[in-house]
Amino acid sequence: MSIIAIHKCSPIDTLDMQQMVPKLARVKSYFSDAPDVSTLEVEMADGVPVNYAPGQFNMLTVFGVGEAAISISGAPNGARLIHTIRDVGAVSHALTRLKPGDLLGLRGPFGIGWPIRAAHSKDVLIVAGGLGLAPLRSVLYHVLSHRVKFGVVTLLYGARQPEDILYQSEIAYWRESCEINVALTVDHADVKWPGRVGVVTQLIDQAKFDPQNTLAMVCGPEVMMRFVAAALVEREIDAENIFLSMERNMKCAIGHCGHCQFGPNFLCRDGPVLSYEKLRPLLKVKEL
């Protein structure tokens, strides 16, 4: 049924479709991190810089294919729109196939990011699993460029196999800088791998931090985050000082489509970063 206009009425304001319509962006550079993972840097076609906070995400559109939520993974001089993308579906596949100069659409940034200010004067413990290092990299960059504001800074990172380790040259740089403690492990490896094999929770025991004065940020597969958070609580870090970046299906990113709900939280606007204090009872419920 269609509504037939009987009388045209007097001027109606243009629609306020802000944040629902993408802006044009261009791929600036492209790097292949792993067989199914690439990092894209994009810049806005109108040249206007986009300010974001570590932990926020953008909605990237490949014209004719679709849109996906990709976390921004920061860069040394801040405000560079860098996204690490894993090929897991039609849109991410298309994103990982874009080349420098290609046009795409961008909406964002969206979401509540990592509580960096709350971590001032505290020890910072960053625990990443797999692609979870991507949204945490911005935190590491921020912390390193304001190093004096933070206490002991530790990165614990677990990947599936050695070839899946992200940002390898940066990890080497962070290790050498001696400004942060880095511990790495992989789930599987062949004999060529000289490092640790095991799960990332095992790295927590050896990490040095003052539990009474630590802020932990965790990102990775949900099962990994559940067990890491539990292990951190066991190490006497308060649940309200442990933060997880949650993931659910996202469509609108503005709290209107309902898809990203996790319990009562719209992950696009109440998250994706939430405290373990809030998440713990929800994580216990299967298929929430």
Next chain:
Amino acid sequence: MAAEQASMLSQHAFFKGLAPEVIDLVASCAQEIEFSAGQYICHEADQADQFYVLLQGHVALQISSPGRGARTFLTVGAGEVFGVNWLVAPYRWTYDAKALDDTKAVVLNAVCLRHKCEADHDLGFELMKRVMPILIERLHICRIQLLDLYLKQN
């Protein structure tokens, strides 16, 4: 009645070779319990104050993740036991356990057991001696599973 439990326990493989007085001690922490097929016995992150000695039926030990749902990493059956997190603080289950069919078990109250073990180290040692081989075997099983031996090699 504790005597009934003691009788059931003494017939179970886990308690084989344990002196009757010791079994009685353990039985005072015990209770019979039944689960119907599909019923959850415990949930991940819940307080782990139970040790289950299975008499009949099969139980799936599972971990659940969004998008993949619940995955069973091990099943246990009659003559076996499950639940070891009651031995180690913070005493929390690290998996879900679901009865696959109608299941009968003796459930041992872990708080009760832990007290008794602290009071009587011989009892403690006997229990640990029996739990250890199971854990070691499960660890070995886990390693073999991890190796994904059947995965197609390219």
Next chain:
Amino acid sequence: MTDINVLTLDDLQILLENLREDGHALIAPQLQDGVIVYDQVEGLDALPRGITDIQTPGGYQTHKTEAPSLFHYVVGPHSWKKFLHLPELQLWRANKRSEEIHISPPEPPSVKTAFIGVRACEVKAIALQDKVLIHSGVVDGAYKIRRDNAFILAVDCARAGGSCFCVSMQSGPSVEGNYDLALTEILTPNHIFLVRSNSEAGEKILKKIPHRPATPEEIETGQEIVAQTAANMGRAMPDTNIARLLSQNLQHPHWDTIASRCLSCANCTMVCPTCFCTTVEDVSDLKMEEFSRERRWDSCFNLDFSYLHGGAARSSTAARYRQWMTHKLSSWIDQFGTSGCVGCGRCITWCPVGIDLTQETKVIYDDQLG
């Protein structure tokens, strides 16, 4: 207390004509294929005079009565959301010329509407969608413009529907809140309509049509009609903090019991006047030169609604039913400060297997008490 005036049938017809002359497309209840739906009308004649409805869990029937009433039925499967939060909407268009892509937002709609015969529960439902789509952060421009240009002519319910429970959800039967004009239909001794206004637009148009002040007897008759309706509700939610009851029982075995009946057909979400979930689809032509993003209603009952990492986060029917009911009755309160349910009963009537959420809540409530 607002002034209460009286309109005759003729006055009401003049009111509608005024609304039309003012540029409003009139949307009103109509009987189509035995069902009361909302569609465009030209005047009062199109309204389903004398028609009444019988609603039960999973059942809906209409039949003709001798009563002259224009509003002798309650709500049907349509709600006003189909005119405000459109079932299908283009979010943007883009085209590619040589190496340039130009993106444009959609054209604003160029029509005003007047909703005729909006029930108390529906006025509240519209206010609830306003909360989600206008007052909770980002404004949905397409919704707002249609909302700002919708005149609401509401009507108090003169009889309780078979499935509804507005009293226990505090959303009726008397119209309150954000409306322009509200009527109470009285049949005896004369067929008149008490009318009250609650906005400038309502006042303005009332001034232009013939009306007279209501007598104290007429006002009392109106109040009795509404009181009768309130006293005859067929069901109610348990008198307890439902939000807390449900959020504390997310792993209750009763969800599986409901799931054994639920077909996850999504009817409830389609007919619910407050359900707002949508999905998007990107469309292009074969030459990959014209693109658009189309938004349409979605339902949390759909398997791919919660698609994540190769599967649905909520793959079982139990998880999806739980999501719908706990969102509506519990999470809504955390998110928007109010329950999402207005007690209109549509989900009960239009569920093919007649699942009644008041009943299901009661089962969990009784279990907690016991």
